[in-house]
Amino acid sequence: MALALAAACAPSGPAGLRHLDAAGLARLRHDFNEAADRTRAIVLVSPTCHHCVLGVSALARTLESGPTTRLAIYVIWEPILPSDLGPPDSAAVARLTDPRARHYWDPKRLVSAEVVRMWRARNQPEGAPADAKAWDRALVFPEGARWDDMLPSPVFDDGPIFPKTAALKRALLGGPPD
Numbered sequence: 001m002a003l004a005l006a007a008a009c010a011p012s013g014p015a016g017l018r019h020l021d022a023a024g025l026a027r028l029r030h031d032f033n034e035a036a037d038r039t040r041a042i043v044l045v046s047p048t049c050h051h052c053v054l055g056v057s058a059l060a061r062t063l064e065s066g067p068t069t070r071l072a073i074y075v076i077w078e079p080i081l082p083s084d085l086g087p088p089d090s091a092a093v094a095r096l097t098d099p100r101a102r103h104y105w106d107p108k109r110l111v112s113a114e115v116v117r118m119w120r121a122r123n124q125p126e127g128a129p130a131d132a133k134a135w136d137r138a139l140v141f142p143e144g145a146r147w148d149d150m151l152p153s154p155v156f157d158d159g160p161i162f163p164k165t166a167a168l169k170r171a172l173l174g175g176p177p178d
Helices: 002-008 022-034 050-064 110-121 162-173
Strands: 017-019 039-045 071-077 101-105 137-141 156-158
Touching (some): 022 101, 022 110, 039 050, 039 110, 039 162, 050 071, 137 162
Parallel strands (some): 017 101, 071 101
Antiparallel strands (some): 137 156
């Protein structure tokens, strides 16, 4: 089973980019729970959305300012825009090379569906359309939170990422935004 999970989430595309399918999603959930001793963030972005890519760069700068190793960052690249014909290129992935971050290509938006399912279970955000998608968004989860049947409640859930960098920094690293 472990071998099947590892193979299902093997890197594809640019170096270190993991492909998410149903088995890869199970592996991501496993990795998220294995990192329960630290703060974790799930970041959902489109590879061709200019604001999303700016948000990934801002996240990289935020991580540079916070030397803590008690973080795990899961960057989920997903097709949202008509121009998202495939996984992000190596230049987009290279915007965030922090060793605490892992990059995933999620062509079926499986993680987005999990986020939307969590929102609906908690009646958030109110008035979300039936075809809601989570993108250009960061969710931060506290130490100890587990992703079992459903994503746990985040301590931060906001977007677009780029203009929310100060609040994201507080959620990830604590303390003042700058």
